[in-house]
Amino acid sequence: LAKTTQPISMDSYEGQEVNITCSHNNIATNDYITWYQQFPSQGPRFIIQGYKTKVTNEVASLFIPADRKSSTLSLPRVSLSDTAVYYCLVDPSGGSYIPTFGRGTSLIVHP
Protein backbone atom coordinates (compact mmCIF):
# COMPACT_ATOMS: atom_id res chain seq x y z
CA LEU A 1 0.00 0.00 0.00
CA ALA A 2 1.51 3.31 -1.09
CA LYS A 3 2.25 5.66 1.80
CA THR A 4 1.47 9.34 1.36
CA THR A 5 3.23 12.38 2.78
CA GLN A 6 1.75 15.88 2.92
CA PRO A 7 2.62 19.13 4.66
CA ILE A 8 0.97 19.26 8.06
CA SER A 9 -0.42 22.74 7.63
CA MET A 10 -0.71 25.64 5.23
CA ASP A 11 -1.97 29.19 5.51
CA SER A 12 -3.45 31.30 2.78
CA TYR A 13 -5.62 34.34 2.23
CA GLU A 14 -8.94 34.76 0.55
CA GLY A 15 -8.71 34.96 -3.20
CA GLN A 16 -5.34 33.25 -3.47
CA GLU A 17 -4.59 30.00 -5.23
CA VAL A 18 -3.51 27.20 -2.94
CA ASN A 19 -1.43 24.23 -4.01
CA ILE A 20 -1.07 21.23 -1.73
CA THR A 21 1.43 18.59 -2.74
CA CYS A 22 1.32 14.94 -1.73
CA SER A 23 4.20 12.50 -2.12
CA HIS A 24 3.47 8.86 -2.90
CA ASN A 25 6.81 7.46 -3.95
CA ASN A 26 5.81 3.81 -4.13
CA ILE A 27 2.58 4.24 -6.05
CA ALA A 28 1.70 1.18 -8.13
CA THR A 29 0.82 1.11 -11.80
CA ASN A 30 -2.91 0.59 -11.18
CA ASP A 31 -3.23 3.13 -8.39
CA TYR A 32 -5.29 6.29 -8.65
CA ILE A 33 -4.83 9.39 -6.50
CA THR A 34 -7.86 10.69 -4.69
CA TRP A 35 -8.21 13.81 -2.58
CA TYR A 36 -10.71 14.37 0.21
CA GLN A 37 -11.74 17.40 2.22
CA GLN A 38 -12.84 17.24 5.84
CA PHE A 39 -14.47 19.94 7.93
CA PRO A 40 -14.50 19.68 11.74
CA SER A 41 -17.02 17.16 13.07
CA GLN A 42 -17.93 15.93 9.61
CA GLY A 43 -16.97 12.96 7.48
CA PRO A 44 -14.55 13.48 4.59
CA ARG A 45 -15.93 14.28 1.19
CA PHE A 46 -14.52 13.55 -2.24
CA ILE A 47 -12.85 16.40 -4.11
CA ILE A 48 -11.10 14.96 -7.12
CA GLN A 49 -9.39 11.88 -8.48
CA GLY A 50 -6.75 11.42 -11.14
CA TYR A 51 -4.34 8.95 -12.65
CA LYS A 52 -1.93 11.11 -14.66
CA THR A 53 -1.39 14.59 -16.12
CA LYS A 54 -4.17 16.97 -15.18
CA VAL A 55 -7.74 16.64 -14.02
CA THR A 56 -10.06 19.56 -13.42
CA ASN A 57 -13.55 19.78 -12.02
CA GLU A 58 -15.72 22.58 -10.70
CA VAL A 59 -13.93 22.57 -7.36
CA ALA A 60 -10.25 21.93 -7.98
CA SER A 61 -7.50 20.78 -10.29
CA LEU A 62 -5.16 17.89 -9.79
CA PHE A 63 -1.73 17.82 -11.33
CA ILE A 64 0.19 14.56 -11.58
CA PRO A 65 3.70 14.46 -13.13
CA ALA A 66 4.79 11.71 -15.45
CA ASP A 67 6.49 9.66 -12.75
CA ARG A 68 3.30 9.85 -10.61
CA LYS A 69 5.35 9.92 -7.43
CA SER A 70 3.59 13.06 -6.30
CA SER A 71 0.42 14.99 -6.97
CA THR A 72 -0.67 18.56 -6.39
CA LEU A 73 -4.16 19.65 -5.48
CA SER A 74 -4.84 23.16 -6.68
CA LEU A 75 -7.65 25.23 -5.19
CA PRO A 76 -8.28 28.41 -7.18
CA ARG A 77 -9.22 31.60 -5.35
CA VAL A 78 -9.84 30.11 -1.94
CA SER A 79 -12.42 31.49 0.43
CA LEU A 80 -12.83 31.22 4.20
CA SER A 81 -15.06 28.19 3.67
CA ASP A 82 -12.13 26.27 2.19
CA THR A 83 -10.56 26.10 5.64
CA ALA A 84 -10.43 22.36 6.21
CA VAL A 85 -8.13 19.35 6.31
CA TYR A 86 -7.20 17.87 2.96
CA TYR A 87 -6.16 14.25 2.54
CA CYS A 88 -4.66 12.46 -0.42
CA LEU A 89 -5.14 8.73 -0.73
CA VAL A 90 -3.79 6.20 -3.15
CA ASP A 91 -6.60 4.06 -4.50
CA PRO A 92 -5.98 0.83 -6.40
CA SER A 93 -8.31 0.56 -9.35
CA GLY A 94 -9.11 -3.07 -8.75
CA GLY A 95 -9.05 -5.67 -6.06
CA SER A 96 -9.59 -5.03 -2.39
CA TYR A 97 -9.15 -1.48 -1.22
CA ILE A 98 -8.61 -0.44 2.36
CA PRO A 99 -8.65 3.35 2.45
CA THR A 100 -5.98 4.49 4.87
CA PHE A 101 -5.60 8.12 5.78
CA GLY A 102 -2.33 9.90 6.40
CA ARG A 103 -2.01 13.00 8.53
CA GLY A 104 -3.54 15.32 5.97
CA THR A 105 -2.91 19.02 5.44
CA SER A 106 -4.72 21.53 7.59
CA LEU A 107 -5.44 24.57 5.43
CA ILE A 108 -6.37 27.81 7.12
CA VAL A 109 -7.67 30.61 4.94
CA HIS A 110 -7.40 34.06 6.46
CA PRO A 111 -9.54 37.09 5.61
Added chain:
Amino acid sequence: GAVVSQHPSRVICKSGTSVKIECRSLDFQATTMFWYRQFPKKSLMLMATSNEGSKATYEQGVEKDKFLINHASLTLSTLTVTSAHPEDSSFYICSANSRDRASPEKLFFGSGTQLSVL
Protein backbone atom coordinates in the same frame (compact mmCIF):
# COMPACT_ATOMS: atom_id res chain seq x y z
CA GLY B 1 -23.42 11.64 -5.33
CA ALA B 2 -24.38 8.67 -3.25
CA VAL B 3 -25.43 9.13 0.34
CA VAL B 4 -24.27 7.39 3.46
CA SER B 5 -26.41 8.03 6.50
CA GLN B 6 -24.86 7.66 9.94
CA HIS B 7 -26.83 7.83 13.17
CA PRO B 8 -26.78 9.11 15.77
CA SER B 9 -24.71 12.22 15.11
CA ARG B 10 -24.04 12.70 18.78
CA VAL B 11 -24.50 10.49 21.82
CA ILE B 12 -23.71 10.96 25.49
CA CYS B 13 -23.79 7.90 27.66
CA LYS B 14 -22.80 6.72 31.09
CA SER B 15 -19.74 4.61 31.65
CA GLY B 16 -20.52 0.92 31.37
CA THR B 17 -23.35 1.23 28.89
CA SER B 18 -23.29 0.12 25.26
CA VAL B 19 -23.84 2.37 22.29
CA LYS B 20 -24.84 1.35 18.78
CA ILE B 21 -23.98 3.43 15.73
CA GLU B 22 -25.69 2.76 12.42
CA CYS B 23 -24.31 3.32 8.95
CA ARG B 24 -26.60 3.00 5.95
CA SER B 25 -25.91 3.36 2.26
CA LEU B 26 -29.11 4.95 1.00
CA ASP B 27 -28.95 4.53 -2.74
CA PHE B 28 -26.37 1.88 -3.43
CA GLN B 29 -25.28 -1.49 -2.19
CA ALA B 30 -22.09 -1.54 -0.22
CA THR B 31 -20.42 -4.91 0.06
CA THR B 32 -17.68 -3.29 2.10
CA MET B 33 -17.92 -0.65 4.79
CA PHE B 34 -15.17 0.82 6.90
CA TRP B 35 -15.21 2.17 10.44
CA TYR B 36 -12.85 4.89 11.57
CA ARG B 37 -12.10 6.63 14.82
CA GLN B 38 -10.82 10.18 14.97
CA PHE B 39 -9.44 12.13 17.89
CA PRO B 40 -9.37 15.94 17.89
CA LYS B 41 -6.93 17.37 15.36
CA LYS B 42 -5.83 13.88 14.36
CA SER B 43 -6.33 11.85 11.22
CA LEU B 44 -8.87 9.10 10.70
CA MET B 45 -7.71 5.82 12.14
CA LEU B 46 -9.12 2.73 10.52
CA MET B 47 -10.69 0.42 13.07
CA ALA B 48 -12.15 -2.34 10.95
CA THR B 49 -13.34 -3.42 7.54
CA SER B 50 -16.87 -4.74 7.45
CA ASN B 51 -17.92 -7.17 4.75
CA GLU B 52 -21.55 -8.06 4.19
CA GLY B 53 -22.36 -11.50 5.50
CA SER B 54 -18.99 -12.18 7.07
CA LYS B 55 -17.00 -11.27 10.12
CA ALA B 56 -15.32 -7.92 10.24
CA THR B 57 -11.58 -7.60 9.87
CA TYR B 58 -10.14 -5.56 12.70
CA GLU B 59 -6.96 -3.51 12.57
CA GLN B 60 -4.18 -4.32 14.96
CA GLY B 61 -4.84 -3.01 18.44
CA VAL B 62 -8.60 -2.72 18.02
CA GLU B 63 -10.51 -4.98 20.41
CA LYS B 64 -13.13 -6.91 18.50
CA ASP B 65 -15.06 -7.72 21.66
CA LYS B 66 -15.13 -4.06 22.55
CA PHE B 67 -16.17 -2.76 19.17
CA LEU B 68 -18.74 -5.13 17.72
CA ILE B 69 -19.37 -4.74 14.02
CA ASN B 70 -22.31 -6.27 12.19
CA HIS B 71 -22.88 -6.00 8.45
CA ALA B 72 -26.10 -7.92 8.04
CA SER B 73 -27.20 -6.44 4.74
CA LEU B 74 -25.74 -4.69 1.72
CA THR B 75 -26.95 -1.34 3.00
CA LEU B 76 -26.41 -1.48 6.74
CA SER B 77 -23.44 -1.85 9.05
CA THR B 78 -23.50 -1.22 12.77
CA LEU B 79 -20.78 -0.52 15.29
CA THR B 80 -21.55 -1.24 18.93
CA VAL B 81 -19.23 0.14 21.56
CA THR B 82 -19.72 -2.26 24.44
CA SER B 83 -19.28 -1.28 28.07
CA ALA B 84 -18.16 2.17 27.05
CA HIS B 85 -15.60 4.03 29.12
CA PRO B 86 -14.44 7.65 28.98
CA GLU B 87 -11.41 6.67 26.90
CA ASP B 88 -13.81 5.47 24.20
CA SER B 89 -15.01 9.03 23.75
CA SER B 90 -14.18 9.95 20.18
CA PHE B 91 -15.56 10.81 16.76
CA TYR B 92 -16.54 7.68 14.85
CA ILE B 93 -16.96 7.74 11.06
CA CYS B 94 -18.19 5.08 8.69
CA SER B 95 -17.69 4.85 4.97
CA ALA B 96 -19.15 2.67 2.28
CA ASN B 97 -17.44 1.43 -0.84
CA SER B 98 -19.30 1.40 -4.12
CA ARG B 99 -16.75 -0.08 -6.47
CA ASP B 100 -19.20 -0.72 -9.29
CA ARG B 101 -19.93 2.95 -9.87
CA ALA B 102 -18.63 4.41 -13.09
CA SER B 103 -17.77 7.75 -11.54
CA PRO B 104 -14.37 8.26 -9.88
CA GLU B 105 -16.08 8.85 -6.56
CA LYS B 106 -16.45 5.40 -5.05
CA LEU B 107 -15.96 5.92 -1.33
CA PHE B 108 -18.70 7.71 0.58
CA PHE B 109 -18.58 8.80 4.18
CA GLY B 110 -21.14 9.22 6.89
CA SER B 111 -21.37 12.47 8.78
CA GLY B 112 -19.83 10.94 11.88
CA THR B 113 -20.89 10.22 15.44
CA GLN B 114 -19.47 12.11 18.39
CA LEU B 115 -19.47 9.76 21.37
CA SER B 116 -19.01 11.19 24.83
CA VAL B 117 -18.80 8.74 27.72
CA LEU B 118 -19.28 10.24 31.17
